[in-house]
Amino acid sequence: MRVFFADHITVPLPDNHRFPMAKYAMLHHALVAEGILQPEELVPPEPATRAQVTVAHTPEYFDAFVDGSLAPEVIREIGIPWSPEFVQRTLASMGGSIAAARQALKDGFSGNLAGGTHHALADRGGGFCVFNDIAIVSKLLLQEGAAERIAVVDLDVHQGNGTAAILAGEPRTFLFSMHGQKNFPFRKVPSTLDIGLPDNASNTVFLTSQQTGLDEVRAFSPDLVIYQAGVDPLETDRLGRLNLTMDGLAERDRMVLQLCRDTRIPVVMLMGGGYAKPIEDTVLAHVQSYRIARQVFSSL
């Protein structure tokens, strides 16, 4: 199994910043410590190039982010202060998703210990997302002919508004987003299939609705599934309004990955959100996603 990471680049954040930057390195460390991944299975990616990122984003936005000339209100929407390290880290994260998607097409499964940045729009970011790796990967692979049909399964507690906006009117993609209806973003952009769940939705409600969505994804018969596996539906998440338990999240991951395995559809898993208090809950949930991937794709 080959999985990509971007936590070798550290982004300076002010004390008490609400973005849990530490979770990436903690996850990386835990996966190796628990023997879920061997150190040699974890690979730092090539940074994404301007040509790759601008398949989904305007060149003006790309250039302004890279050279540090974005307007203060645009930075504020992203929610993470600009720094040269943040640029490097962002490009590594996008590169990791591109590399992982290509690897998944070869092996059946791969992942990125970063990414899932589904709120970024073509010309601006938002909600801790600068560029949208899901849209970049989709556009790139379709353009290259590496895939003809791509499904996005976005089970982060927040709606995939940026992905829906960038890929609007692209019939070769099927976008399934399930999320807390009252969670950010407050103005949702329609996906192919949106399921907005009520506050405090339980495992049962979540998993039953998820099955409906997965049936539609399967009927679309994609060449690749991009799985945004954000763990913020967890009951202890500070931002998410849903009440999934750790077991509920396990079942969620298993349903997606087993479907892909059974139907031989390659799947790439991207990290997405997770803001639990304590942060260890978030890390445990991301670790669990990889433990399940290892079980389902036991031959890799």
Ligand SMILES: [Zn+2]
């Ligand atoms: Zn989220």
